[in-house]
Amino acid sequence: MNVISLTVWTLENNCFAVYTALIVGFTVFTFLHKRTIEERYRNRITDKKEKLPRNGSGGKERDFPDDEGDEPYLVPAIPEDTPHVPYKPLKRADDEVLQRSRDYYQLMANRRTVRFFSPEPIPEGVLENLVKTAGTSPSGAHTEPWTYVVVQNPEMKEAIRNIVEEEEELNYAKRMSRQWVTDLKPFATKPTKPYLSEAPALLLVFRQAYSWRPDGRKRMHYYSEISVAIAAGILLAAIQYCGLVALTSTPLNCNARLRDLLSRPSNERLELLLPVGRPHKEATVPDISRKSLEEIMIKV
Incomplete structure (x- = not known):
């Protein structure tokens, strides 16, 4: 009996066991592959987003794009040493305000x-x-x-x-x-x-x-x-x-x-x-x- 004939004879007499093994193998492969894809996707999202901390107890996380700079380049949009000056608007009486x-x-x-x-x-x-x-x-x-x-x-x-x-x-x-x-x-x-x-x-x-x-x-x-x-x-x-x-x-x-x-x-x-x-x-x-x-x- 040659190899091909032996293979055919084995499949014919053990088809249930062979098909069961194939189904189990396919299920395990799919499950593992899905987990790998999901993990890679989560890693990509994490790498792309820079999340701000929550504001207060009920704040919502917001994603703002980075300004393409490392920490040494993070400078305010206006000078950090901008002076704060007194604010003294004209004070009006209550009846005038109304x-x-x-x-x-x-x-x-x-x-x-x-x-x-x-x-x-x-x-x-x-x-x-x-x-x-x-x-x-x-x-x-x-x-x-x-x-x-x-x-x-x-x-x-x-x-x-x-x-x-x-x-x-x-x-x-x-x-x-x-x-x-x-x-x-x-x-x-x-x-x-x-x-x-x-x-x-x-x-x-x-x-x-x-x-x-x-x-x-x-x-x-x-x-x-x-x-x-x-x-x-x-x-x-x-x-x-x-x-x-x-x-x-x-x-x-x-x-x-x-x-x-x-x-x-x-x-x-x-x-x-x-x-x-x-x-x-x-x-x-x-x-x-x-x-x-x-x-x-x-x-x-």
């Missing part, structure tokens, strides 16, 4: 999003003051993660409008849900955006995810999204205070094209596009109301 809070509320209660702009030019220096005011906003570790691009050139405004309208046609037709489009109907907003070329100025707010130190190393920006959001709120308040109006436009899927058009670097992302100016004499706004104080505030 009155000023009422006055400011009345001012901001009249703020509306406007889609119809007068072609009247904005007085010289106003836009610069608005941007300086937005620049007073707080930011994570004082990294000031914002860039404000002011556009007044008619050709550039038209180019921005063309990009936004091209993307908005796709947004309304394919990208946005039907409910989203339905919710916008009371505001009469459409893919066409004439105010982008009609307003005397466009103010584009870019968020810097990071920047660069003088030595060429990356400077991380912490909480850049909320920092820019706070700055945008201060900017809108300043626009209202000086008697102008704006439209809080968030052009969906336009970031890359507008960033390239305006020659902004890859570490910046467009968060807000604000047409700014005076309202057109025939401008209208939806007759809507805001939530009451009881709906938005809880006292504990």
